[in-house]
Amino acid sequence: MAAPPFLLDCDTGIDDSLALLYLLASPVANLVGITTVSGNVSAAQAAQNCLDLLEISGFEGIPVAVGAHDPLVGDFEGGVPHIHGANGVGNIELPTASASVVAESGAELIVKLADEYAGELRLVAIGPLTNLALALKLDPSLPTKISHLTIMGGAALAPGNITPVAEANIGLDPEAAAAVFAAPWPMTMVGLDVTMQQRMEEPARQRLLSSGKPVAIAIGAMLELYFEFYVNVYGHPSSALHDPLAAAIATGEVVPSLAPIVPVEIDATLGIGRGQTIADLRGQFRGYPLIEGAHCAVVLRVDEDFSPMLVDRILSL
Amino acid sequence: MAAPPFLLDCDTGIDDSLALLYLLASPVANLVGITTVSGNVSAAQAAQNCLDLLEISGFEGIPVAVGAHDPLVGDFEGGVPHIHGANGVGNIELPTASASVVAESGAELIVKLADEYAGELRLVAIGPLTNLALALKLDPSLPTKISHLTIMGGAALAPGNITPVAEANIGLDPEAAAAVFAAPWPMTMVGLDVTMQQRMEEPARQRLLSSGKPVAIAIGAMLELYFEFYVNVYGHPSSALHDPLAAAIATGEVVPSLAPIVPVEIDATLGIGRGQTIADLRGQFRGYPLIEGAHCAVVLRVDEDFSPMLVDRILSL
Numbered sequence: 001m002a003a004p005p006f007l008l009d010c011d012t013g014i015d016d017s018l019a020l021l022y023l024l025a026s027p028v029a030n031l032v033g034i035t036t037v038s039g040n041v042s043a044a045q046a047a048q049n050c051l052d053l054l055e056i057s058g059f060e061g062i063p064v065a066v067g068a069h070d071p072l073v074g075d076f077e078g079g080v081p082h083i084h085g086a087n088g089v090g091n092i093e094l095p096t097a098s099a100s101v102v103a104e105s106g107a108e109l110i111v112k113l114a115d116e117y118a119g120e121l122r123l124v125a126i127g128p129l130t131n132l133a134l135a136l137k138l139d140p141s142l143p144t145k146i147s148h149l150t151i152m153g154g155a156a157l158a159p160g161n162i163t164p165v166a167e168a169n170i171g172l173d174p175e176a177a178a179a180v181f182a183a184p185w186p187m188t189m190v191g192l193d194v195t196m197q198q199r200m201e202e203p204a205r206q207r208l209l210s211s212g213k214p215v216a217i218a219i220g221a222m223l224e225l226y227f228e229f230y231v232n233v234y235g236h237p238s239s240a241l242h243d244p245l246a247a248a249i250a251t252g253e254v255v256p257s258l259a260p261i262v263p264v265e266i267d268a269t270l271g272i273g274r275g276q277t278i279a280d281l282r283g284q285f286r287g288y289p290l291i292e293g294a295h296c297a298v299v300l301r302v303d304e305d306f307s308p309m310l311v312d313r314i315l316s317l
Numbered sequence: 318m319a320a321p322p323f324l325l326d327c328d329t330g331i332d333d334s335l336a337l338l339y340l341l342a343s344p345v346a347n348l349v350g351i352t353t354v355s356g357n358v359s360a361a362q363a364a365q366n367c368l369d370l371l372e373i374s375g376f377e378g379i380p381v382a383v384g385a386h387d388p389l390v391g392d393f394e395g396g397v398p399h400i401h402g403a404n405g406v407g408n409i410e411l412p413t414a415s416a417s418v419v420a421e422s423g424a425e426l427i428v429k430l431a432d433e434y435a436g437e438l439r440l441v442a443i444g445p446l447t448n449l450a451l452a453l454k455l456d457p458s459l460p461t462k463i464s465h466l467t468i469m470g471g472a473a474l475a476p477g478n479i480t481p482v483a484e485a486n487i488g489l490d491p492e493a494a495a496a497v498f499a500a501p502w503p504m505t506m507v508g509l510d511v512t513m514q515q516r517m518e519e520p521a522r523q524r525l526l527s528s529g530k531p532v533a534i535a536i537g538a539m540l541e542l543y544f545e546f547y548v549n550v551y552g553h554p555s556s557a558l559h560d561p562l563a564a565a566i567a568t569g570e571v572v573p574s575l576a577p578i579v580p581v582e583i584d585a586t587l588g589i590g591r592g593q594t595i596a597d598l599r600g601q602f603r604g605y606p607l608i609e610g611a612h613c614a615v616v617l618r619v620d621e622d623f624s625p626m627l628v629d630r631i632l633s634l
Contacts, residue, residue: 157474164580164597165590196602234602263481265589272582273482273590280481285513285551 003030004147005117006250007110009067010243011039011127012049014084014226017219018310019126019152019243020050024057025313029251031059032121033113035106037067038076039127039172041088044069046127047101049087052094057215057317060099067106068130071173080168083229090222107134114145121145124250125180126152126243128169133176136183143185152246153177154191154264154277156298163275167192170266171275178266181277181296188297189264190246191277194256198241199234200307202227207311215317244310249299253309258301260288320347321464322434323567324427326384327560328356328444328486329366331401331543334536335627336443336469336560337367341374342630346568348376349438350430352423354384355393356444356489358405360423361386363444366405368414374532374634377416384423385447388490397485400546407539424451431462438462441567442497443469443560445486450493453500460502469563470494471508471581471594473615480592484509487583488592495583498594498613505614506581507563508594511573515558516551517624519544524628532634561627566616570626575618577605 006029010016023029034054036046047066054062070076085091104112110131114121123146125132132149136142153169154177160166170177181187205227208220227237248254263280267273279298283289323346327333340346351371353363364383371379387393402408421429427448431438440463442449449466453459470486471494477483487494498504522544525537544554565571579600584593596615600606 157476159474159598159601161599164582164595164599165593233599265481267588267590269586269588269590271584271586271588271590272595273584273586273588273593276482276590278481278589281476282478282481282550284476 003028004122005030005032005120006122006124007033007113009035009037009123009125009127009131010046011037011041012046013040013088014090014222015241015243016126017053017089017222019247020053021057021215021314021317022244022247022310024059025317026251028253031062033109034062034064035067035109035131037106037127037131038069039169040084041079042069042076043067045088049089051097051099055097055099056095056218063102063109065102065104065106065109068134071128071130072133072175083226085225090225092218092221094218106131107138110135111139111142114142118145120147122147122250123149124247125149126246128173129176129180130173133179136179143183146185149185149187150190150246150250151187152190152195152243154189156191156193156277156279156281156300158193158196161192165273166275170277174266174268174275178268181264181266184295186295188249188299189277190249190299194299194302195242195245196240198245198302198306200239200241202237204307204311208314211315213315216314219314241306241310245306248306254302254304254306256299256301257303259297259299261290261294261297262288263291263294264296264298320345321439322347322349322437323439323441324350324430326352326354326440326442326444326448327363328354328358329363330357330405331407331539332558332560333443334370334406334539336564337370338374338532338631338634339561339564339627341376342634343568345570348379349434350426351379351381352384352426352448354423354444354448355386356486357401358396359386359393360384362405364418368416369411372414372416373412373535380419380426382419382421382423382426385451388445388447389450389492400543402542407542409535409538411535423448424455427452428456428459431459435462437464439464439567440466441564442466443563445490446493446497447490450496453496460500463502466502466504467507467563467567468504469507469512469560471506473508473510473594473596473598473617475510475513478509482590483592487594491583491585491592495585498581498583501612503612505566505616506594507566507616511616511619512559512562513557515562515619515623517556517558519554521624521628525631528632530632533631536631558623558627562623565623571619571621571623573616573618574620576614576616578607578611578614579605580608580611581613581615
């Protein structure tokens with residue numbers, strides 16, 4: 001059986017790079033398209049990073065579309081150069097790809113591939129959800145055409161990262177997130193509840209750097225800046241594995257040990273709760289009995305140690 | 318050394334009854350006043366319940382003041398008769414006390430006792446925070462006169478109970494809670510993070526019922542309704558020990574194993590996050606380094622099993 005088709009929506013980004021390479025190397029994913037959105041960097045820069053990563057990994061022919069530069073409301077505020085570098089890949093220089101982006105917008109490519117692979121396409125969204133919200137406007141029937149949507153974003157019980165309750169991907173475009181979580185597709189939310197628990201440490205990074213493989217060396221090098229940022233979070237250089245964990249859960253290669261399907265709403269007010277993913281977890285003591293209309297699995301626990309698996313995957317490229 | 322003076326602000330209520338009796342029986346608390354507020358029942362009914370409980374427990378001379386009937390914004394909506402009974406004490410009939418309430422309002426009694434016991438008075442607030450907010454308006458210097466404020470309320474990481482994120486005491490008067498959490502007193506928040514983990518089970522209730530002691534029998538009887546309500550929460554008859562746990566933490570007889578002092582703000586918007594206690598727990602991986610201005614210890618873990626201790630205490634009356 002052929003591996004199912006995947007579309008990656010990303011704001012590449014160091015951990016987005018890990019997710020992209022993870023999907024490229026996965027035997028159970030066929031990456032058929034990439035769309036970018038502003039988040040860690042601008043959508044245009046993110047697209048260039050994807051093209052460059054595809055080329056040094058030896059992949060060609062996967063369409064990359066530049067998606068939304070601005071969130072639905074307001075303007076893109078310039079990204080987080082102190083975390084991902086000014087260029088999104090930790091300020092290292094990747095060889096510039098010969099390939100170019102396609103003519104379609106991100107939302108257009110999502111709709112096009114959803115039609116081409118109707119019923120089969122799996123979306124993995126690891127940036128702000130602007131492109132998905134725009135795609136829903138272009139084609140309100142989109143949820144019926146998608147096999148599954150997995151997002152990296154939100155925080156159900158764990159603290160947020162850009163505010164006490166908001167995670168960055170949701171907080172950068174709460175209005176888009178509200179539309180995406182309200183759409184009736186089967187979806188999985190991989191949030192800070194689990195991504196903050198999955199880390200790559202320095203010995204793993206050294207494995208990448210000493211591998212002699214250009215892609216792995218590039219990843220190891222760009223992770224240096226990301227590791228530095230996390231000193232303020234974990235107390236030592238390290239890296240949360242946000243986006244690649246979402247990719248691995250999307251392919252089914254990492255199976256959460258707890259992921260109840262519950263109602264999730266987005267706080268899109270202008271108050272202090274703005275950007276929060278409000279998951280109704282009040283069924284916690286009764287095995288989360290099904291609530292009508294709920295369609296989002298909220299990942300609350302992953303028992304595997306994902307870092308070694310991720311490093312092996314990157315080294316396989 | 319004499320036991321320090323305590324004032325209990327409550328909406329009695331079955332678990333409020335437990336908290337009241339716990340404080341009455343505590344060798345390290347001198348209960349010098351009680352103020353009531355609408356919540357589980359009306360403030361007036363709550364006051365009558367307190368008077369009745371004091372009398373069957375053999376205590377006299379502790380002033381009981383009727384506090385706010387309505388929250389700062391809007392109207393009292395009638396309480397939760399399915400949880401606490403129409404009369405707040407599980408629809409059992411307590412002998413009507415001969416004593417009456419004092420002339421002061423709840424807020425006035427708080428201010429009066431704070432002056433009388435300046436620097437020493439400990440407040441334990443286990444209902445909506447309306448009276449405390451009104452007391453702060455009467456005397457903005459109140460926080461400097463209070464030794465410590467302990468509240469039962471909120472949910473930092475745990476789900477809420479009246480909404481996915483709001484706990485009842487905060488959610489019934491978010492504007493009051495916002496004022497109370499913003500005031501610069503040293504305070505401790507005992508929320509659903511720990512109170513949902515501390516339960517009384519049926520054998521403990523039977524111990525109360527078979528004790529031959531009028532107070533304990535009354536408590537055991539009123540707990541029947543409360544136990545029934547929790548079937549929908551825990552899957553079997555049981556009782557969360559919200560209010561008495563806060564009382565025991567206030568007296569120092571239960572010592573939390575994790576209670577970082579962090580900024581806490583109240584969501585007082587009209588959005589879906591209304592009534593949430595937003596605690597900034599982003600320092601979780603670094604031992605919660607002190608953040609300037611933080612003055613609220615948020616109890617996140619209690620390792621003791623509180624129920625046996627509580628039952629023993631009630632049986633000692």
